[in-house]
Amino acid sequence: MVLDKCRRLAPVLIIAALGCSPVAHPHEASVPSAPPKPIAIATTSTLASLVTTVADGHLQVRSLVPVGASPETYEPSPQDFVALNEAAVVFENGSGLESWLSKLLANAKKAQVVVLSDALPRDVSHPGGEQFTNPHFWLDPHYAALYVDAIENALASVDPAHAAAYRSNAAAEKKKLRALDGWITREIATIPEGQRAMIADHDAWYYFDRRYGIEDVGAIERSPRREPSAADLAALIAQARAHHVRAIFAEPEFSPRLAKQLADSAGIATVTDLYDDSLGTTPELSTYDGMMRHDVNTIVQALR
Numbered sequence: 001m002v003l004d005k006c007r008r009l010a011p012v013l014i015i016a017a018l019g020c021s022p023v024a025h026p027h028e029a030s031v032p033s034a035p036p037k038p039i040a041i042a043t044t045s046t047l048a049s050l051v052t053t054v055a056d057g058h059l060q061v062r063s064l065v066p067v068g069a070s071p072e073t074y075e076p077s078p079q080d081f082v083a084l085n086e087a088a089v090v091f092e093n094g095s096g097l098e099s100w101l102s103k104l105l106a107n108a109k110k111a112q113v114v115v116l117s118d119a120l121p122r123d124v125s126h127p128g129g130e131q132f133t134n135p136h137f138w139l140d141p142h143y144a145a146l147y148v149d150a151i152e153n154a155l156a157s158v159d160p161a162h163a164a165a166y167r168s169n170a171a172a173e174k175k176k177l178r179a180l181d182g183w184i185t186r187e188i189a190t191i192p193e194g195q196r197a198m199i200a201d202h203d204a205w206y207y208f209d210r211r212y213g214i215e216d217v218g219a220i221e222r223s224p225r226r227e228p229s230a231a232d233l234a235a236l237i238a239q240a241r242a243h244h245v246r247a248i249f250a251e252p253e254f255s256p257r258l259a260k261q262l263a264d265s266a267g268i269a270t271v272t273d274l275y276d277d278s279l280g281t282t283p284e285l286s287t288y289d290g291m292m293r294h295d296v297n298t299i300v301q302a303l304r
């Protein structure tokens, strides 16, 4: 009678409540659960997107700086210390982007630390002489491809069992980056030559501008947390006029107040949704490729 009830009522919890123990399969107890996947940490969401593409599910990928926050002014949380202690590999951009990271890395006991900008030829890292290093290399897809090589090598070294997968994922991502580069070149070519000039909130666009023949007229904040003086703004307004800049570009991680003030004074437009250090929150902005295509469409629309 009880047995009949048990057969009719399938869920295990109900069977147990009725006092009949389900028969364990003889091999069940000895089957080991899958080992947890190694953890890869990238400092920013943009870099994490490149790591995710190469890892393709074989590692858990996390980023430290939340989407929408600036890596230049980020203040680490206690959870970041814990996360780094568990990581097998940590990817940082380097070249001065993450000044807060070194004290955290003391906690990353078992992690391999990869400085992605070290993958670049030495002569690109000091565009303005030894005193000035601009860390925003990833906005040039040619440099992003070198980051992908470094990610592939690091993942293959911490997880050799999936090295072949990392190699083929990296090759596919670099093919995508070449397609992106060709598309950007064609899009920028649709902007009349005399109108290819940009001023952004901060100096993220130097390498992108250099690659695609856009004049990098300046940035509102030349260094993190340093608001420009009235004289700096006046000089930038004069530059905007002299170079026929058609829009000031602001990023969501900064207040658009100064960009608006500058654009109003120069009598030009303000664009407030350019993404660079951080991805965005919508699906189309959740990958490096999606972010770059959004940005290029935004730039072309504003300058053309």
Ligand SMILES: [Zn+2]
Residues within 6 Å of the ligand: 072, 136, 202, 204, 277
């Ligand atoms: Zn930045």
